[in-house]
Amino acid sequence: MTGLIKNEIIKTGKSGFIRVALCFILMICILLPVGSYAIRSIEAERVPNDYDSMIADEPSQVGKKYYGTEKEAEKFFADNKIDEYGDWRYDEYYTTLQSLSMHKAVLELKKQGIDEKAVENFFMYEELNAEMTFDEKTATAMSTEDNYKSVFELEDDEVEAKLKEADKMIEQCKNFILTADVKDFYKNKLANRQIDYNTAKTAVTNAEKALSTSPENEKKKYELDMAKAQLDAMELSLWGAKYVFDNNVEYGSWQYKTVVDIINCIADSYTSYVIMPKSEFSKGGEKLAFKSYEDYAEHMEKSKKAVDDTIAITKYSLENNVPLPEEMDDSARLNFIDDVNSVMCLVCILMVAIAGTTMFNEYSSGSIRLLLIRPKSRGKILMSKLLTVVFYGIVSAVAVIAILMALDGTLHSDKDFTVPYLLMKGGKIIEIPTLLFVAEKTAVKLFSSFVIVACVFLISALFNKGGIFAIAAGSGAMCLTYPVMMICAELNINFKGLLTYTVLPYLDLSKYMGNSVANFAYDNFSMINEVFGGESARLQFNPYLGAVIAAFHIALFLGIAFYGFKKKQIKN
Amino acid sequence: MILGLLKIDEGQISICGCDVKNDFENAIANVGGIIENPEMYKNLTGKENLMQYARMYKNITKERIDEVVKIVGLEGRINDKISKYSLGMRQRLGIAQAILHKPKLLVLDEPTNGLDPDGIKQLREIFFNITRKEKSAVLVSSHMLAELDLMCDRIGIIDRGRLVDIKTMNEIRTVSDEEMNEYEAELEGAEEFLKANNIAFEIRDNGRFAFSCKKSEIPAFVKSAVENGVSIYALVPKQKTLEEAYMETTSHNVKGGVGV
Numbered sequence: 001m002t003g004l005i006k007n008e009i010i011k012t013g014k015s016g017f018i019r020v021a022l023c024f025i026l027m028i029c030i031l032l033p034v035g036s037y038a039i040r041s042i043e044a045e046r047v048p049n050d051y052d053s054m055i056a057d058e059p060s061q062v063g064k065k066y067y068g069t070e071k072e073a074e075k076f077f078a079d080n081k082i083d084e085y086g087d088w089r090y091d092e093y094y095t096t097l098q099s100l101s102m103h104k105a106v107l108e109l110k111k112q113g114i115d116e117k118a119v120e121n122f123f124m125y126e127e128l129n130a131e132m133t134f135d136e137k138t139a140t141a142m143s144t145e146d147n148y149k150s151v152f153e154l155e156d157d158e159v160e161a162k163l164k165e166a167d168k169m170i171e172q173c174k175n176f177i178l179t180a181d182v183k184d185f186y187k188n189k190l191a192n193r194q195i196d197y198n199t200a201k202t203a204v205t206n207a208e209k210a211l212s213t214s215p216e217n218e219k220k221k222y223e224l225d226m227a228k229a230q231l232d233a234m235e236l237s238l239w240g241a242k243y244v245f246d247n248n249v250e251y252g253s254w255q256y257k258t259v260v261d262i263i264n265c266i267a268d269s270y271t272s273y274v275i276m277p278k279s280e281f282s283k284g285g286e287k288l289a290f291k292s293y294e295d296y297a298e299h300m301e302k303s304k305k306a307v308d309d310t311i312a313i314t315k316y317s318l319e320n321n322v323p324l325p326e327e328m329d330d331s332a333r334l335n336f337i338d339d340v341n342s343v344m345c346l347v348c349i350l351m352v353a354i355a356g357t358t359m360f361n362e363y364s365s366g367s368i369r370l371l372l373i374r375p376k377s378r379g380k381i382l383m384s385k386l387l388t389v390v391f392y393g394i395v396s397a398v399a400v401i402a403i404l405m406a407l408d409g410t411l412h413s414d415k416d417f418t419v420p421y422l423l424m425k426g427g428k429i430i431e432i433p434t435l436l437f438v439a440e441k442t443a444v445k446l447f448s449s450f451v452i453v454a455c456v457f458l459i460s461a462l463f464n465k466g467g468i469f470a471i472a473a474g475s476g477a478m479c480l481t482y483p484v485m486m487i488c489a490e491l492n493i494n495f496k497g498l499l500t501y502t503v504l505p506y507l508d509l510s511k512y513m514g515n516s517v518a519n520f521a522y523d524n525f526s527m528i529n530e531v532f533g534g535e536s537a538r539l540q541f542n543p544y545l546g547a548v549i550a551a552f553h554i555a556l557f558l559g560i561a562f563y564g565f566k567k568k569q570i571k572n
Numbered sequence: 573m574i575l576g577l578l579k580i581d582e583g584q585i586s587i588c589g590c591d592v593k594n595d596f597e598n599a600i601a602n603v604g605g606i607i608e609n610p611e612m613y614k615n616l617t618g619k620e621n622l623m624q625y626a627r628m629y630k631n632i633t634k635e636r637i638d639e640v641v642k643i644v645g646l647e648g649r650i651n652d653k654i655s656k657y658s659l660g661m662r663q664r665l666g667i668a669q670a671i672l673h674k675p676k677l678l679v680l681d682e683p684t685n686g687l688d689p690d691g692i693k694q695l696r697e698i699f700f701n702i703t704r705k706e707k708s709a710v711l712v713s714s715h716m717l718a719e720l721d722l723m724c725d726r727i728g729i730i731d732r733g734r735l736v737d738i739k740t741m742n743e744i745r746t747v748s749d750e751e752m753n754e755y756e757a758e759l760e761g762a763e764e765f766l767k768a769n770n771i772a773f774e775i776r777d778n779g780r781f782a783f784s785c786k787k788s789e790i791p792a793f794v795k796s797a798v799e800n801g802v803s804i805y806a807l808v809p810k811q812k813t814l815e816e817a818y819m820e821t822t823s824h825n826v827k828g829g830v831g832v
Contacts, residue, residue: 003627011624014615366611370669373575374628375601570577 004384025346032339033407069101088251089177104166116152186245193241200234203227233270254327262314309424310516316429332412333434339404348449349475351393355453356471358385359460378566445510451550452478454557462564503553506546575605604675608682610666614655629673640668660691678710721814731822744817754810756780760803
């Protein structure tokens with residue numbers, strides 16, 4: 001058997017097609033870290049905006065005003081020697097100051113008699129106000145009441161009053177920027193969070209009262225759930241602000257970013273994560289997405305658990321001083337995990353290619369006849385080919401991990417390989433060495449991809465001309481099935497019932513591994529992330545059941561391949 | 573079927589006492605084979621290909637590989653990739669892989685397919701050498717009857733999937749005493765003698781006389797011809813060809829195959 005395996009390894013290694021594939025994987029292995037390093041270097045040398053040219057080139061009066069407000073804001077910070085990047089005053093208040101100035105500019109344009117359409121055509125004015133953070137309470141009021149439409153409904157005397165109010169706010173903002181220290185900023189945040197929390201608490205009380213009048217009303221139950229979720233969100237947000245304030249966290253540190261990027265992002269979208277994905281629940285009084293309240297409640301519980309696990313991991317990170325890789329400036333660990341994950345897809349395709357070509361080449365060249373007239377059973381010959389696929393998969397995976405570890409470890413500034421990865425297992429948070437986590441994830445990825453590999457191997461072993469078709473179909477299935485599954489699952493949750501017991505959602509079980517932090521962080525919760533980020537899969541499918549289903553399919557495909565090959569007639 | 577490539581529908585094939593169906597590994601360990609053109613791994617060299625097959629047997633040394641390379645006369649090109657080999661060279665490499673493990677039986681299926689006359693002659697010589705040096709029995713399956721005629725000692729004729737006859741080449745070529753046979757003779761002054769004795773004859777393009785008679789009549793014919801002043805330079809009996817034997821055995825059926 002050893003001789004047979006050695007033969008197959010040599011034959012595969014000498015195959016031009018496989019050599020090209022190996023070189024391609026090696027090239028991607030090098031390009032991924034080097035490319036991201038190069039992109040970061042380019043980003044660091046970004047040229048500041050030339051506002052004078054932008055204003056000169058801008059044809060509309062509104063546009064000129066807009067760029068003028070940006071220029072003014074930049075000038076204010078420059079005049080006061082406030083560094084552009086990494087200074088909390090610039091980061092947190094540039095947009096606020098510029099938005100307030102633009103608000104004032106729109107009022108002035110109204111006073112000059114400019115057409116409302118001209119403003120509307122340039123941009124949605126309300127979007128400007130949406131980012132105000134200086135005085136959130138006032139900013140929120142402005143964004144809801146004083147949007148650009150309402151500005152154009154104002155009488156002249158009201159415009160004058162609003163202009164004075166805007167001047168006052170701009171002055172307050174500038175004054176705050178120049179006089180406050182970061183502790184004041186934290187305090188300001190904490191106060192605003194406290195107000196939001198109190199508001200949410202009142203909303204829950206009101207929803208409870210509404211439900212008590214008609215306890216069986218499903219829409220009111222839903223509204224209470226929503227209010228409670230909002231309260232949970234505000235409580236989380238308050239926790240984050242309190243953590244930052246109490247610990248006087250350094251601005252821009254990983255702790256600060258963890259609160260902003262994860263805690264605040266989850267808080268801001270908490271209701272969306274937990275309830276809103278299927279807001280159609282009450283749309284038009286029809287239950288579009290759920291059969292019943294219980295059905296909806298079950299989904300909500302799963303969503304809530306996923307979010308709560310992420311919150312728990314994030315809090316653990318902050319309280320135990322274990323930075324999440326997502327929050328490091330340039331984490332070698334995060335890049336390593338992501339790069340390995342990306343390149344492993346190619347390794348899986350390599351295994352598919354080897355599985356498809358190993359028998360196809362024998363049939364197409366006719367060498368199968370000389371191979372089978374040896375004192376070795378067909379079972380042993382096929383097994384040696386299968387083990388060669390495994391061999392190349394494992395060796396390539398180990399090489400990929402080693403190369404990426406070396407390159408990512410060298411090229412990224414945060415050498416955080418020694419920091420453990422945080423995982424939720426059995427309701428407990430555990431710390432696991434990064435390399436071990438990557439190795440486990442890779443092993444699971446290779447295992448689950450073996451469903452396709454076994455299927456391709458089966459086609460290749462039994463059909464003389466099936467190899468190339470099998471490779472194409474297998475690679476396509478590997479690349480497309482998972483996103484297609486997620487899109488299907490997203491578009492119609494009832495698909496779940498059909499898909500759960502098929503192998504399709506489990507062709508890459510590694511997507512179910514690791515914590516969900518990246519899926520919830522960075523305000524990233526978009527449709528794309530929802531579909532491709534893995535959260536849908538995590539919520540809807542059971543990876544343990546998936547492992548059993550995958551193992552069953554692998555055994556089935558290989559069983560048919562071995563039986564069929566043993567019985568196959570080899571004709572001239 | 574003998575090599576295990578096709579399913580054995582009925583009957584039994586035994587090689588050195590081992591049943592091909594039930595004891596394949598032991599049975600096939602005694603067999604080497606070439607099936608039509610020996611297709612091997614084109615991206616490997618000749619030697620690497622031989623190494624591939626050597627690893628599937630026990631105790632095949634590097635010296636043995638060098639030995640078979642020498643037998644088939646590929647010493648100068650054995651380290652070239654076989655994609656650069658001519659058909660004849662690949663055929664010789666095919667023989668090398670077949671005899672690598674000193675098989676007791678060598679099975680060759682259409683071994684001269686696609687070879688030029690020079691290649692066919694070389695191949696034939698190699699086979700003769702192998703049977704002498706390696707003491708292997710060689711089973712050739714082919715439709716090239718003229719080639720088999722030159723190559724084989726014993727012939728088995730298969731008609732519609734059934735083995736209908738087995739004969740040695742001597743048996744095919746030998747004519748019985750009382751059987752009419754054609755003779756070709758180089759004679760001088762024989763025309764009148766033949767006419768006088770009522771022997772039907774024709775004169776071939778090479779000037780020889782062709783006539784038919786029984787083998788038992790030849791001594792009397794020679795004596796009488798000489799006494800009548802005919803000079804006899806050659807008298808050659810026409811031998812039966814394999815094709816004729818095949819056609820007789822299969823009742824002019826064009827389908828079928830010949831081996832041995």
